Amino acid sequence: MEAIVHTGRHFLQIPGPSNIPDRVLRAIDRPVMDHRGAEFAGIVKETLHEIRKIIQTSGAVVMYSASGSGAWEAAIVNTLSPGDRVLMFETGHFSRLWRQVAERFGIRVDYLPGSWHRGVVVEEIEAKLSEDKDHQYKAVLAVHNETSTGTTSDIFAIRKAMNRLGHPALLMVDAVSSLGSIEYRHDEWQVDVMIASSQKGLMMPPGLAFNAISEKAIAAGKTAKLSRSYWDWQEMLALSNNGFFPYTPSINLIYGLREALQMLLDEGLSNIFARHQRHGQATRAAVRAWGLGLVCQEPSEYSNTVTAVLVPEGHSADALRATILGKFDMSLGAGLSKLADKVFRIGHLGHFNDLMLAGTLAGVEMGLRLSGIPHTDGGVMAALDSLAPRSKPAPSVVEK
Numbered sequence: 001m002e003a004i005v006h007t008g009r010h011f012l013q014i015p016g017p018s019n020i021p022d023r024v025l026r027a028i029d030r031p032v033m034d035h036r037g038a039e040f041a042g043i044v045k046e047t048l049h050e051i052r053k054i055i056q057t058s059g060a061v062v063m064y065s066a067s068g069s070g071a072w073e074a075a076i077v078n079t080l081s082p083g084d085r086v087l088m089f090e091t092g093h094f095s096r097l098w099r100q101v102a103e104r105f106g107i108r109v110d111y112l113p114g115s116w117h118r119g120v121v122v123e124e125i126e127a128k129l130s131e132d133k134d135h136q137y138k139a140v141l142a143v144h145n146e147t148s149t150g151t152t153s154d155i156f157a158i159r160k161a162m163n164r165l166g167h168p169a170l171l172m173v174d175a176v177s178s179l180g181s182i183e184y185r186h187d188e189w190q191v192d193v194m195i196a197s198s199q200k201g202l203m204m205p206p207g208l209a210f211n212a213i214s215e216k217a218i219a220a221g222k223t224a225k226l227s228r229s230y231w232d233w234q235e236m237l238a239l240s241n242n243g244f245f246p247y248t249p250s251i252n253l254i255y256g257l258r259e260a261l262q263m264l265l266d267e268g269l270s271n272i273f274a275r276h277q278r279h280g281q282a283t284r285a286a287v288r289a290w291g292l293g294l295v296c297q298e299p300s301e302y303s304n305t306v307t308a309v310l311v312p313e314g315h316s317a318d319a320l321r322a323t324i325l326g327k328f329d330m331s332l333g334a335g336l337s338k339l340a341d342k343v344f345r346i347g348h349l350g351h352f353n354d355l356m357l358a359g360t361l362a363g364v365e366m367g368l369r370l371s372g373i374p375h376t377d378g379g380v381m382a383a384l385d386s387l388a389p390r391s392k393p394a395p396s397v398v399e400k
Contacts, residue, residue: 004326011330013360015147015306016177016200018350020256024203027259028252035251041243047254048240050261051210054179054202054269055194057186060213062236065250068176068197071209072101074231075172075193079217080138081225082106087128087169088141089121090114093148093336098141098174105226110137116339117297119146119153126161129169138220139170139192145178148336150308150345151296152182156189163190170217176200180264181276181305181349192217198253201272201305203260203350207253273304279348279357280304282386286361286379290368295343305349306333310342315373317344324367330360354387 012019033040048061055061064070080086085108088099092114099109112124120142129137140162145152155173162171170192175184179194180201186194194212198204213233221233235246264272280302287294287309295308311317318341321332333345346364348357361380368375 006329008329011328011356011360011363013347013363014331014333015345015347015349017206018200018203018347019352019356020205021203021260021263021351023263024256024260028205028256030252030255032251035248036244040251040254043254043258044240044243044245044249047258047261050258050265052212054261054264055186055196055210055212056184056188056269057194057212059187059215060218060233060237062211062213062233062240063249063254064209064211064231064236065207065253066197066209067206068174068195068209069097069101070231071176071195071197071211072098072174073105074209074211074228074233075195076102076105076107077224077226077228077231078211078213078233079170079172079193079220079224080105080107081223083108084138085110085136086139086141087125087137088112089125089153090116091119091143091149091151091153092116092146093339094146094174094176095141095143096337098143102141109141115297116149117151117295119151119298119301120158122154122157122161125158126165129162129165129167132167135168137167137169139172141172141174143174144184145175145182145303145305147177147303147306147333147345148308148339149295150303150306151298151301152178152303153301155191156185159190170214170220177303177305177349181272182303183269183273186212190214192220198257201350202257203263204256205253207250208257275352276304276349278387279352279354280307282357282383283307283346283348283361285386286364286383289382290365290375290377290379292375295339305347307346307348308333308335308339308343309346311344312374315371317341320344320367320371320373323371324363327370328363328366330363332364357387358384 172193179196192214198208199206293310335343
């Protein structure tokens with residue numbers, strides 16, 4: 001059998017890495033410059049200034065050559081000591097991974113079990129904190145947007161619960177798949193440490209990671225006893241205000257990030273959030289029309305960057321994904337850990353528009369047909385009706 005030769009662009013519809021704009025690719029594709037020179041220092045200072053606008057903070061931001069996992073580790077080692085207790089709610093695969101990172105450093109994680117169908121249940125967090133009269137919990141860790149389940153948690157509600165109780169724990173938030181796509185207000189929500197990376201809403205290749213840090217978190221670092229070297233905030237902060245790093249940074253990625261940030265700011269955060277909301281709603285309309293189930297079962301927590309879709313029992317989500325990749329050159333996200341082969345995930349974030357979404361959903365619907373998965377046709381049309389509602393016909397004029 002001859003191999004299929006695909007034409008046109010590959011559809012990368014996983015929930016990150018996301019599609020990279022040509023403008024960003026062109027910005028990356030320029031000569032390397034001296035990372036200790038004045039020109040590059042100016043680029044770094046400008047980039048850190050602009051990303052603060054996306055994070056919505058006036059505070060400190062550090063940037064690493066790393067993935068989001070590195071920023072997880074940085075958040076832990078800069079603020080905690082061996083044996084410290086932290087509180088966390090199980091929202092899905094990535095909350096599990098962050099828990100594992102903490103436990104490898106000797107942190108005691110109280111991990112409240114969740115169903116994987118909801119975000120953080122704030123009432124359960126508040127109940128545990130209210131029992132903590134002597135304030136043993138040093139931090140509350142939360143994943144803002146859980147890409148394994150397509151669920152978004154209410155971070156501000158967590159902070160308000162902590163404030164009601166007067167609990168002094170740090171609030172650490174994984175915003176890897178929400179920053180630049182879903183509303184995130186670092187200062188207003190009083191987040192102490194934010195974790196993010198470049199390859200999702202920031203429309204960049206993987207390779208840059210970020211911590212946004214409150215003064216309270218910086219103060220905690222002065223007594224924290226976990227070892228740190230590469231991830232040390234103090235070294236980073238001492239140099240970054242002047243546009244430098246303790247080690248060689250990812251020079252070309254920073255070129256690209258500066259361009260990506262300009263694109264985001266040109267569009268405007270409110271427009272970006274509204275666009276992602278429209279695409280999330282249209283995708284969910286398609287899933288309902290197909291008669292398939294959403295992993296997220298709480299409408300107020302639907303993610304606008306990724307939709308996790310359950311296939312009927314007895315059918316393989318991975319076989320469906322393989323069919324769609326082979327026939328239509330489109331990549332969809334896999335189900336992770338306990339959702340493996342039960343779920344496929346449609347990414348709709350970053351550099352993305354209505355026509356790209358329509359093409360994505362058409363590829364899914366054709367794949368459902370070819371895979372023999374029980375469904376009802378009409379998902380694409382339901383999405384189009386969501387994106388471009390039919391105008392009402394003008395009333396007819398009756399001649400007299």
